[in-house]
Amino acid sequence: MLEIRWHSRAGQGAVTGAKGLADVISTTGKHVQAFAFYGSAKRGAAMTAYNRVDDKPVLNHEKYMEPDYVFVIDPALVYTSDVTVNGKDNTKYIITTHLPKDELIKAQPKLEGKEVYTVDCITIANETIGRPIPNTPMLGAFMKISEMYDIEFFKESMKRILKKLPQKIVDANMIAIQRAYDEVK
Amino acid sequence: MSEIKKIKNLKEFSTSADRFEGAHLLCPGCAHSIIVREVLNATNDDLVLAASTGCLEVCTAVYPYTSWDASWIHIGFENGSTAVSGAEAMYKALKTKGRLKQPDRNPKFVAFGGDGSSYDIGFQWISGCMERNHNMMYIVLDNEVYANTGGQRSSSTPIGASATTTPAGSVSYGEKRNKKDMVAIMASHNIPYSAQVAPNKWKDMVKKIQHGMNVEGAVFINAVSPCTTEWKFDPKDTMHLADLSTDSLVFPLYEIIDGHELNITYRPKNIVPVEEYLAAQGRFKHLFKDEYKYLIKEWQTRVDANWAYLQRREEARV
Amino acid sequence: MSKQQGWDEFEIGAMLRSFDGKIDECPAFTPQRDRNYSQNSSHVASVADWRLIKPVYNKDYCIDCQFCWVYCPDVSIISRDKKMIGIDMDHCKGCGVCVEVCPTNPKSLLMFPEQADEETEIASWPTKDEKEE
Amino acid sequence: MAFDKLELNEIEVWDGNHAAAQALRQAQVDVVSAYPITPSTAVVEGYAKFKADNLVEGEVVMVESEHAAMSGCIGAAAAGGRVATATASQGLALMAETLYQASGMRLPIVLNLVNRALAAPLNVNCDHSDMYMVRDSGWIQFDAFNAQEAYDLNLIAFKVGEDHDVRLPVVVNQDGFLTSHTAQGLHPLSDDDAYNFVGEYKPMNDMLDFEHPVSHGIQTEEDWHFEHKARQHADTMNIVPAKIDEAFAEFERISGRKYNHIEKYDMDDAEVCVVCMGTSVETAREVAKEMREKGIKAGVIGIRVFRPFPFADISEALKDLKAVAVLDRSAPGGAAGALFNEIAGSLINTDTKVLLSGYIYGLGGRDLTKKHLVDLYTELQANADAGKLLTQQQQFIGVRGPKLAFL
Numbered sequence A: 001m002l003e004i005r006w007h008s009r010a011g012q013g014a015v016t017g018a019k020g021l022a023d024v025i026s027t028t029g030k031h032v033q034a035f036a037f038y039g040s041a042k043r044g045a046a047m048t049a050y051n052r053v054d055d056k057p058v059l060n061h062e063k064y065m066e067p068d069y070v071f072v073i074d075p076a077l078v079y080t081s082d083v084t085v086n087g088k089d090n091t092k093y094i095i096t097t098h099l100p101k102d103e104l105i106k107a108q109p110k111l112e113g114k115e116v117y118t119v120d121c122i123t124i125a126n127e128t129i130g131r132p133i134p135n136t137p138m139l140g141a142f143m144k145i146s147e148m149y150d151i152e153f154f155k156e157s158m159k160r161i162l163k164k165l166p167q168k169i170v171d172a173n174m175i176a177i178q179r180a181y182d183e184v185k
Numbered sequence B: 001m002s003e004i005k006k007i008k009n010l011k012e013f014s015t016s017a018d019r020f021e022g023a024h025l026l027c028p029g030c031a032h033s034i035i036v037r038e039v040l041n042a043t044n045d046d047l048v049l050a051a052s053t054g055c056l057e058v059c060t061a062v063y064p065y066t067s068w069d070a071s072w073i074h075i076g077f078e079n080g081s082t083a084v085s086g087a088e089a090m091y092k093a094l095k096t097k098g099r100l101k102q103p104d105r106n107p108k109f110v111a112f113g114g115d116g117s118s119y120d121i122g123f124q125w126i127s128g129c130m131e132r133n134h135n136m137m138y139i140v141l142d143n144e145v146y147a148n149t150g151g152q153r154s155s156s157t158p159i160g161a162s163a164t165t166t167p168a169g170s171v172s173y174g175e176k177r178n179k180k181d182m183v184a185i186m187a188s189h190n191i192p193y194s195a196q197v198a199p200n201k202w203k204d205m206v207k208k209i210q211h212g213m214n215v216e217g218a219v220f221i222n223a224v225s226p227c228t229t230e231w232k233f234d235p236k237d238t239m240h241l242a243d244l245s246t247d248s249l250v251f252p253l254y255e256i257i258d259g260h261e262l263n264i265t266y267r268p269k270n271i272v273p274v275e276e277y278l279a280a281q282g283r284f285k286h287l288f289k290d291e292y293k294y295l296i297k298e299w300q301t302r303v304d305a306n307w308a309y310l311q312r313r314e315e316a317r318v
Numbered sequence C: 001m002s003k004q005q006g007w008d009e010f011e012i013g014a015m016l017r018s019f020d021g022k023i024d025e026c027p028a029f030t031p032q033r034d035r036n037y038s039q040n041s042s043h044v045a046s047v048a049d050w051r052l053i054k055p056v057y058n059k060d061y062c063i064d065c066q067f068c069w070v071y072c073p074d075v076s077i078i079s080r081d082k083k084m085i086g087i088d089m090d091h092c093k094g095c096g097v098c099v100e101v102c103p104t105n106p107k108s109l110l111m112f113p114e115q116a117d118e119e120t121e122i123a124s125w126p127t128k129d130e131k132e133e
Numbered sequence D: 001m002a003f004d005k006l007e008l009n010e011i012e013v014w015d016g017n018h019a020a021a022q023a024l025r026q027a028q029v030d031v032v033s034a035y036p037i038t039p040s041t042a043v044v045e046g047y048a049k050f051k052a053d054n055l056v057e058g059e060v061v062m063v064e065s066e067h068a069a070m071s072g073c074i075g076a077a078a079a080g081g082r083v084a085t086a087t088a089s090q091g092l093a094l095m096a097e098t099l100y101q102a103s104g105m106r107l108p109i110v111l112n113l114v115n116r117a118l119a120a121p122l123n124v125n126c127d128h129s130d131m132y133m134v135r136d137s138g139w140i141q142f143d144a145f146n147a148q149e150a151y152d153l154n155l156i157a158f159k160v161g162e163d164h165d166v167r168l169p170v171v172v173n174q175d176g177f178l179t180s181h182t183a184q185g186l187h188p189l190s191d192d193d194a195y196n197f198v199g200e201y202k203p204m205n206d207m208l209d210f211e212h213p214v215s216h217g218i219q220t221e222e223d224w225h226f227e228h229k230a231r232q233h234a235d236t237m238n239i240v241p242a243k244i245d246e247a248f249a250e251f252e253r254i255s256g257r258k259y260n261h262i263e264k265y266d267m268d269d270a271e272v273c274v275v276c277m278g279t280s281v282e283t284a285r286e287v288a289k290e291m292r293e294k295g296i297k298a299g300v301i302g303i304r305v306f307r308p309f310p311f312a313d314i315s316e317a318l319k320d321l322k323a324v325a326v327l328d329r330s331a332p333g334g335a336a337g338a339l340f341n342e343i344a345g346s347l348i349n350t351d352t353k354v355l356l357s358g359y360i361y362g363l364g365g366r367d368l369t370k371k372h373l374v375d376l377y378t379e380l381q382a383n384a385d386a387g388k389l390l391t392q393q394q395q396f397i398g399v400r401g402p403k404l405a406f407l
Helices: A014-026 A101-107 A121-128 A135-146 A151-161 A167-183 B031-041 B055-060 B080-097 B115-120 B123-132 B182-187 B202-214 B228-232 B235-247 B274-279 B282-288 B290-316 C067-071 C097-101 C118-123 D016-026 D041-052 D066-079 D089-104 D129-133 D147-161 D191-198 D225-238 D240-255 D279-293 D311-318 D338-347 D370-386
Strands: A002-009 A031-037 A046-054 A069-072 A092-096 A115-119 B047-051 B071-073 B108-114 B137-142 B193-197 B219-224 B254-257 B261-264 C015-017 C053-057 C077-080 C083-087 C109-113 D012-014 D031-034 D059-062 D083-087 D110-115 D140-143 D170-175 D183-186 D214-216 D262-265 D272-276 D298-303 D305-307 D323-328 D355-361 D394-397
Touching: A002 A014, A002 A135, A014 A031, A014 A046, A014 A135, A014 A151, A014 D012, A014 D183, A069 A135, A092 A135, A101 A115, A115 A135, A121 A135, A121 A167, A135 A151, A135 A167, A151 A167, B031 B055, B031 B137, B031 B202, B031 B235, B031 C067, B047 B055, B047 B080, B055 B108, B071 B080, B071 D066, B080 B108, B080 B123, B080 D031, B080 D059, B080 D066, B108 B115, B115 B123, B115 B137, B123 B137, B123 B182, B123 D066, B137 B182, B137 B202, B182 B193, B182 B219, B182 B254, B193 B202, B202 B219, B219 B235, B228 B235, B228 B282, B235 B274, B235 C097, B261 B290, B274 B282, B274 B290, B282 B290, C053 C083, C053 C118, C067 C077, C067 C097, C097 C109, D012 D016, D016 D041, D016 D083, D016 D110, D016 D147, D016 D170, D016 D191, D031 D041, D031 D066, D041 D059, D041 D083, D059 D066, D066 D083, D066 D089, D083 D089, D089 D110, D089 D129, D089 D225, D110 D129, D110 D147, D140 D147, D147 D170, D147 D183, D147 D191, D147 D240, D191 D240, D225 D240, D262 D279, D262 D311, D272 D279, D272 D311, D272 D338, D272 D370, D279 D298, D279 D370, D298 D311, D311 D338, D323 D338, D323 D370, D338 D355, D355 D370, D370 D394
Parallel strands: A002 A069, A069 A092, A092 A115, B047 B071, B047 B108, B071 D214, B108 B137, B137 B219, B193 B219, D031 D059, D031 D083, D083 D110, D110 D170, D140 D170, D272 D298, D272 D323, D323 D355, D355 D394
Antiparallel strands: A002 A046, A031 A046, A031 D183, B193 B254, B254 B261, C015 D214, C053 C109, C077 C083, D012 D183, D140 D305, D262 D298
């Protein structure tokens, strides 16, 4: 069982990202689950989304999770929420930030000793898609760190999932995914 | 659009084959059934009818008898309007899909409700139906009281009427608030047609019902329905009370087209003083005590002002 | 319909049919006398026992204006071919509206006690009331 | 047919709401009359979007309240066509009056009830208070444990409810958010297979049949009311279960997915068992399997058909067990949990010696964790070993503060 927790703000596309990832993984024969915690809070509020992936049907519906990966797609959340909660020794953190890794860890000591990767998904999204929607770049970074799929296969799959969007936006997302794949450290 | 039934005069009207049956359980002299007959006989089209809970409903479909010769539905107190709007939606869907059993028929969708189910508990439901502009007609049988449950006030009960929940007593003249203007409220939904009608003016009624049934969209009709039991008059005098209500201008007859264009459809030759209308009903009996006579004057002033307002609106052609 | 009928003896749903069998055209085109009413139509029921006083119709004075027909709350005035031909005494509740709206002088409809004899009352029908406007 | 069909993949990743919306599309529902409420809104939004994209031809009536939503459904169903809606929580509470009217009028309507807590305090998350509130409203009630089942049970609901010997409305329950907003891989039927399974709507006593005028929703006084209600109950008890069996069997033939009135997991030799509904059934299955590895003979029973309640299946399945926990996801308000009571009622007057305990859990979306269930099975085994309840009969799990236990 592979488990992923997303930290996001409502409106940044974490749910769409989690469902998109589940969709891609599902085409490879694995069983998936994607869900989120919603409250009545509106756009901008901190929220979490989740993925579970397994070779057998996913029956566990508990919300409690000790994630294998933590995605932080908004740079402020690393300070305002505890992104390490229920973390395991080998949990990998992919964090959106403009800071170098050591400065980030200095600013948030809870990340000390964790396996941390950084990528600036917000800047990538702004520069490619034109809007601060950091969900697809995060998936590009995840492909690099996890080596789950070949990046070309992943991009082709995402094209299918995003097919209802205008071609220009789809193309921009592909560039964003590739940039995050290349830039994550 | 179906052909409008030709009704030149009352003799011709009397050849109508009633689709509302006797041996219903309404009080002797009840105006509800007179209004229902005039409405149903105004058309030869098939009908899909609904009634909200109230006198009409509890008296015309009590197992094992129905008084209705057309499709009819009752659900609850507040939702006769929505019941018929659902049926109308189904008609549209089945028409689109080519699944109507008799595709050549032109059914009209009509819901009835009392002032309780219309002015009060079902207000929101009717507003919804009007706003959605279903191809339907909603008719209030307005007897200004919850007659079905024994005479409690409604928001249609006028000032000074004694109702069981606003009774006249040694220190009270009864209902303190004037009735709300449902026709104006419903017209404000910008529906194609709304009107006030009275059973004594059958020709005006038939004309309005026919017009309403043949416009595309939602139609609201408020019909004055003198209640022998709660207005407290002899059952034989129902039509006399209806005459007094229209000729005193307490219930002026008019129509509003597309939410704004107002036409007065009946101008009494001899306007009857409101006092006569009030005097004919037991529910206003206490107003004739010395201490409450000022209320009768206020009644007249209010009715005059409303009539002047309707005339100004009609003249303005806005 | 029998009062003894059990729970398993009626159709499901809180529903009733107005007619037996199929009707070929809208009932608005079929006079009541030609309709195949079901036992669940109130048409086949009677409310005659509600009546304390009854209308008696004197056709000698009737002008077939049809006021009584249009204003009858109980669908009890029988009109055919624009002529008033009588009263449906199964459905008449004796409210007296028909008498009040009758415009002739003397009236062609008058109320009498339920037990009154129709022929006797018609024989002694009042004459023209000069005081009426 | 003037609308377009959809080519679906063998596996689609849908959440429960979208799965339900797809089922409504494939059933070619004629009228959807609805009012949005979290977490059920996406069912109706989905259908409306299908209509906007010419994938269905039905009418979407967006009314002004949930009461009006069901009122519109009743009018539409009486007119003679396939009708569906969706709601949750307070929306269901507002609609409650009309639910009794729909069932009493014997009108088949499918209601997607996306289970959510009832205020106060206001809460948008899952519990089963809404499902319980209308348990005696005369509707058939199915319960889905995941999105696939929400899809399947919608199709089955039309088939069962519209049967002329049944003619009853059907609630399809799914857990708010836990199912409705959780995307999983599903195996949908093709549009043709789904529609052929549900079948063409066959009208009965339809108001739009002008050759047979009918009065619906008539009044019955004390002389007839009891007979009508007795008929409805008798049909629900005598006819509906077999019709459900038939629909389940036919659905298995076309989909390979087998449904039962109660869903038994590892029950053959079980000594302790958890009975519950919704997504908890699946979590409990996973935990039960883990308990087996620890030597506890654990099983799970999920209630698939909540109404008509499967009394005989329950008493047969539980009679030889040692200890059973019944989980109720609703505030009991001064009683044992409703499911606990139903289960107890199924066992009374049998000679079973099974120990029954009730657990209140998960209110307002409170997580039911695997740890909770491990503890619960451990407690059941202790009861079984002791041959008596070692705890009070009713316990609250997952609530903060001092332990709550009653009865």
